[in-house]
Amino acid sequence: MKNESASERYMKLFGWEGSPFVFKILPDLFVGYESEMDSLTGSLCNGCKFSVILGPTGSGKTTLMKNLITKIQGYERVFYVPKPPNDPDGWKRIFTEIVRPGVLRRLLSRGMMNDITIYEVGEWVNKRSRGKRLLLLVDEAHESSRESLEWLRTLTDQVENLSLVMAGLPVFEKRLMEELETFRRRIETRVELTNLTLNETRELIKKRVEWMGGEDVKPFTSSSIQYIFDKTNGFPREILRACNELVQNALDKNVSSIDTDFLRESEHHGKRVAINNLEDLPYRQKSILNILSSGEDMTPTQIVKEISPEEYSDSGNAVRSVNNILRRLVRDKMVTRERKGKAFKYRISPKFQTMFINT
Numbered sequence: 001m002k003n004e005s006a007s008e009r010y011m012k013l014f015g016w017e018g019s020p021f022v023f024k025i026l027p028d029l030f031v032g033y034e035s036e037m038d039s040l041t042g043s044l045c046n047g048c049k050f051s052v053i054l055g056p057t058g059s060g061k062t063t064l065m066k067n068l069i070t071k072i073q074g075y076e077r078v079f080y081v082p083k084p085p086n087d088p089d090g091w092k093r094i095f096t097e098i099v100r101p102g103v104l105r106r107l108l109s110r111g112m113m114n115d116i117t118i119y120e121v122g123e124w125v126n127k128r129s130r131g132k133r134l135l136l137l138v139d140e141a142h143e144s145s146r147e148s149l150e151w152l153r154t155l156t157d158q159v160e161n162l163s164l165v166m167a168g169l170p171v172f173e174k175r176l177m178e179e180l181e182t183f184r185r186r187i188e189t190r191v192e193l194t195n196l197t198l199n200e201t202r203e204l205i206k207k208r209v210e211w212m213g214g215e216d217v218k219p220f221t222s223s224s225i226q227y228i229f230d231k232t233n234g235f236p237r238e239i240l241r242a243c244n245e246l247v248q249n250a251l252d253k254n255v256s257s258i259d260t261d262f263l264r265e266s267e268h269h270g271k272r273v274a275i276n277n278l279e280d281l282p283y284r285q286k287s288i289l290n291i292l293s294s295g296e297d298m299t300p301t302q303i304v305k306e307i308s309p310e311e312y313s314d315s316g317n318a319v320r321s322v323n324n325i326l327r328r329l330v331r332d333k334m335v336t337r338e339r340k341g342k343a344f345k346y347r348i349s350p351k352f353q354t355m356f357i358n359t
């Protein structure tokens with residue numbers, strides 16, 4: 001067994017051609033977020049000019065954008081920008097690329113591009129796009145400088161038949177609100193990505209397994225998928241991370257089924273992925289434990305107040321999300337719950353309080 005390569009062991013144990021749970025953007029293996037996708041495609045079909053996709057890191061913004069590109073109809077030119085440029089010249093290049101004239105015309109127009117100023121770009125693009133519908137997708141929008149966003153807004157206003165979709169961390173919306181209200185007011189479609197459901201988590205795992213030539217969700221079972229869902233709160237990147245850890249663990253032990261026995265056994269040997277290792281906990285679970293680690297009893301609303309406001313864009317969502325996480329923490333016995341008058345109050349379990357202080 002020692003001489004076997006990793007890929008031989010994947011094949012032997014699981015019948016896979018390689019590792020399915022790599023952090024790779026695979027738009028074809030997209031699952032869930034149906035209403036968010038419908039809302040975007042619907043409004044883009046109607047020519048909506050400004051849309052925004054918000055979500056924490058790893059929630060699937062880039063994957064959703066790339067999947068949207070494969071689905072969207074009625075746009076003759078689609079242009080994806082992984083990261084906004086920091087100066088107007090960058091936008092000038094992007095807007096002229098959107099029109100993408102033929103090679104010869106591109107060579108001819110290159111010279112011209114140097115002659116026109118950023119103020120003329122809108123008109124230049126309008127002339128050349130000849131009524132074609134254009135779609136510009138800008139990822140990592142929260143990284144843009146204020147100046148860069150102002151140019152993006154102006155150019156999008158000027159170019160007829162252009163729709164803009166931006167994706168960014170929730171803090172992007174807050175920035176728009178504080179610094180660029182004129183931009184924020186133009187946004188007609190806003191979707192927020194949070195997490196996948198249990199069924200969608202299963203579907204994600206299934207698609208990844210089948211992508212590597214495996215069958216259904218094997219070697220996972222309903223109970224190990226439930227475990228993964230609880231541990232990751234259905235956050236796509238965390239699901240991949242958890243699956244990968246369990247698979248590596250199974251490879252080490254030469255075990256071909258990741259079921260309750262396997263989880264119990266791993267836990268017994270201190271290898272359970274969550275619970276005993278605070279560093280491995282998903283970020284939000286950790287931050288709630290951190291807040292509770294003072295030892296005080298708190299209601300979900302009090303906890304929300306302690307979380308930095310840029311984490312959540314509206315408070316109803318925040319309380320719902322915190323409640324979900326608390327439910328999982330209670331189930332994993334990291335937190336206890338007690339009714340105090342009308343409200344439920346939460347408190348960190350003594351064992352975890354000590355661990356928290358020690359880390």
Ligand SMILES: Nc1ncnc2c1ncn2[C@@H]1O[C@H](COP(=O)(O)OP(=O)(O)OP(=O)(O)O)[C@@H](O)[C@H]1O
Binds near residue numbers: 060236
């Ligand atoms: N809906 C989904 N279906 C299947 N896989 C997904 C989905 N969303 C995300 N993933 C997978 O999870 C990982 C993280 O997704 P992605 O990079 O799109 O997140 P992100 O929100 O753009 O994160 P960041 O803010 O860090 O850029 C990727 O490997 C991606 O393939």
Ligand SMILES: [Mg+2]
Binds near residue numbers: 061062063139
């Ligand atoms: Mg991304």
